[in-house]
Amino acid sequence: MFDFTLDGTAGLARAGTLTLPHGPVRTPAFMPVGTHAVVRGLSAGDVRRTGAQIILGNTYHLHLRPGEAVIQAMGGLHRFTTWDRPMLTDSGGFQVFSLEGLRRIEEHGVEFQSHIDGTLRTLTPERATEIQWQLGADIAMAFDHVVPGQASFAAACDGMERTLRWLDRCKAKHEELAGRMESGEDGKAVPQGDATFPLPRFPAYPQTLWPIIQGGIHDALRLRSLEGTLERGPWTGIAIGGLSVGEPKSVMHRVIELLTPALPPSTPRYLMGVGFPPDLLEGIARGIDLFDCVAATRNGRHGTAWLPTGRLNVRGATLKDSTAPLDPTCDCETCTTYPRGYLRHLFVVEDILGLRLVSIHNVRFLVRLGEEARTRILDGTFDDWSRSWLGRYYAGGE
């Protein structure tokens, strides 16, 4: 359980297999974001058909609605959402630090105001770990102190050192919860729709905890965070956080290049909150295995489709009577079924089916990019393929 095998490499780029309680994840892989226990606008079946192997849930949002107690009572996040493949929950750190309004950071934790009803709430490393345990994803994330992309050395250092101290507390709490876990019945398969779930154990499925490397855009801090994180290991996976938060792309690439050669090859690396299609290829080339980002569904809802030649506005008048598929190279449900003219019509008449169909395409687009990168890594053609893919995409006007 929680094993990671390297299946092949091409330079820094890696193809691997991560084994989790709810199944394997072949990497590199894009992880769609299910903020409210739903990949916005999509059913679990829709997401399965995109080939997504793992999805992410947001602890902050799920703590507020419906609350971890409800999800635990419903049998955990998997049965609640009917998603039977692996899941990861973030820790709530990123959301809490992004909140407008009242927010007080102390060594103990963060006091914040719910964006739903204004009530005061506190998240600590222990609470974030407990909540995630109750949600019951395969992977929980440590509660971290995220700073903005342009944070000073002092501010980034403060957040990074606190993240390390909080990591000790998350780890201790996670070990305590895992120690209490009973070994009761866990085998029997229960069908639900077209998915199958093992009966849940109390309090949850086996779960692993991943740490997050912080340190802003400052190399010395990133290396210190890396060192402090590894000292507290071993880990079944390591995340790089605090990137794609306002810093230039070149800086993000530099930080990744700084870290991945120093990370244990046998540990999967997860680049949090990234990204757009080119970001995936740039990250994979630098040794990243796992990605998540809301851009696929957010763009889909706004009628922006990703194509191999760049972005396309589905509302565009030129699509009006086009019988062509949205992306002729794509094998998703949308592209193999619906003509462009119909997709445009759905946006014009404001039917929600349009949002869903373009979101499905965009998610499949990133999932497929991971799949193809994996194939190219394994057959030794990754560099050439990636260079030509990026050239074609940017030539489209990106």
Add this chain to the structure above:
Amino acid sequence: MFDFTLDGTAGLARAGTLTLPHGPVRTPAFMPVGTHAVVRGLSAGDVRRTGAQIILGNTYHLHLRPGEAVIQAMGGLHRFTTWDRPMLTDSGGFQVFSLEGLRRIEEHGVEFQSHIDGTLRTLTPERATEIQWQLGADIAMAFDHVVPGQASFAAACDGMERTLRWLDRCKAKHEELAGRMESGEDGKAVPQGDATFPLPRFPAYPQTLWPIIQGGIHDALRLRSLEGTLERGPWTGIAIGGLSVGEPKSVMHRVIELLTPALPPSTPRYLMGVGFPPDLLEGIARGIDLFDCVAATRNGRHGTAWLPTGRLNVRGATLKDSTAPLDPTCDCETCTTYPRGYLRHLFVVEDILGLRLVSIHNVRFLVRLGEEARTRILDGTFDDWSRSWLGRYYAGGE
């Protein structure tokens, strides 16, 4: 083609098979409404999985957006929407007569203002017939003059007589279009997604025209409309319009009872714009074969689910941590997959997946009601079953 066979009867209730260019329709049957060439919020696959055999498109809305020329250029309404089963288009009459604002009725036709851009448009019997021909549904409806449910004898008489005169013009135009139809290639099957389409002929697939009986709530006018309609036949189907437009249910039932015994048994009867679950059973008991109504999807979008025991508000707090299916007796995708607690959560966080899942259930609920009525008619238990079904539904507080 356009054949109707009676498979069995139980009193006035009938089970039949209507054969159309895109396949058979086993009756009694509920027809979901696809106003804008989409059953609101649902993909063609979603609708197919509800077991719906035929859907309705609104000529008024499709004329405005995207326009019949676009749909014809895209290969007709079937290929545009990827719906490969039978389709019916209404004539636009009901919509035009329901419009607020400018609307001028003359013998020639109706001048009205588009609710989208305010432009002045004219619909005549000939235009409505031509537009429907270009849309290419299996069944086109005659352009009718609809009056409100409480219309006076004089007003209802005027609308009814005009509907008969317009029927002559619709029929003449439809025969002219059909006469021009070429017999070119029409066999080759073209796969598109998980559906299959015959290559379209110019200008469309074979299409039939159905007349609409009007006359408001006045028995003498209804009988005169019936007589005038039959004189102009034969028809492959006959609709009853102008009901469920504000008159009491008992009046609607009386009008149906007046008409169906006088209609040819070998002709399918379509009750337009009806209805809610009990309306289907009441109509079937009185000899109706086909129904359409937006209530299934409209209720679904508002979080109201139909159950055998009446309506359920999916937002209700008691559903919060319920692992039960929405309707334990239902075989739809929603009820066999998602727990009630998750459906409620989707409405609370306002994810569009919730609207879709409850709409799917409600459509399946009506489709299944038609299927079960058919079984009960064929095995001779319709009356008892219907009585007990209605008793349980009304006992739920309806």
